[in-house]
Amino acid sequence: MGRPADPARRERTLARATDYVLAHGLAGLSLRPLAAALDTSPRMLLYDFGSKQELVAAVLAEARRRGAVRLAEHLPAETGSVQERLRGIWAWMSADDRAPFVRLFFEVHAEGLVHPEAYPDQGEAITDWFSTLNATFHDIATGPDDTVTPTLIMAVVRGLLFDLTTTADRHRTDQALDRFAELLGQ
Amino acid sequence: MGRPADPARRERTLARATDYVLAHGLAGLSLRPLAAALDTSPRMLLYDFGSKQELVAAVLAEARRRGAVRLAEHLPAETGSVQERLRGIWAWMSADDRAPFVRLFFEVHAEGLVHPEAYPDQGEAITDWFSTLNATFHDIATGPDDTVTPTLIMAVVRGLLFDLTTTADRHRTDQALDRFAELLGQ
DNA sequence: GAATATATGGTACGACTGTTTCAACAACGA
């Protein structure tokens, strides 16, 4: 008996908190401004999530979930030559509307370098790509368990994303990816 | 007249503060713990540097200076095939004793993504490599002003550094660089 | 109505932050 619980509230808050973090970043995140932007209170944030740490963990999980959904919507459509597939992945990952995800991704990585113990499953963000990329580029992989090809491809993509987010030089980074695509397609 | 100034004190403090930041990172930097570790006081840090922001700027400049010195000591010795030169650069940048620099580098990049206005000259950290790398890899560059080849090479290095600092998988990242070196050397 | 469980608002605590203020001390030239 008693008043029924409202789990939807936590979900709504989580969704809006994820929007907020994607827009404002992780580093300076603070409960009071966050609560104000979400039309709630620090009191309720802690009531729903227990602590700031757990809230951040929930937000990062939600952000990963959203990214995975977008990836699933995109990657299966990839066909054509190695160059076309590679350009497709780059176009998708470097698209302007993915910039908040990319920024959060780099932010979490940097934070994990300083506090490795707080982000124990960060290696998965790297290795999760192996199977997907191996399927997409099976024709140039050395075998079904090839990890080197996906490692190199993602290194190029991440390295160029690093460059692009710093210099905003779209033309030069696009050209560099084309050069790599040529090399990879023999 | 009066007591003579002691500019050496600021230099000593700057050197030790740079050590501290390289060891502990930029994100959680705070004057009181820093001062305690440096056997000085927040009062003196502000006396010497004016504000925390200026202190951080001085520390980052000093860290860049140290990195440039090490680079100058290393790169001129690069000869041999494209593969050998590329492996040399990778070996140098991914060496364990450079990890603090790499970490700080990623940290500053992430911070710059959230507060672009506070790090106005960050693009130079990317473009500064062009002339040096063009000299080192002149035989595969498309011309004296080729920016695409250095962009791709540094993207691979940074992307693999990203991977290596996250997964600590030295073998796989080394192999990926070798694969790239093969592709680049025809 | 009472009882009960969830949901909130308000407030304050203790610990931190960068910075300022005030006072004192130290080393020099005159």
Place this chain on the structure above:
DNA sequence: TCGTTGTTGAAACAGTCGTACCATATATTC
């Protein structure tokens, strides 16, 4: 010794932080 300039300590200021505490409001069953 005195004035002057550089150096330094102690303390306080004004703010923010995550969080805990206490009361109250709300929605439900009995």
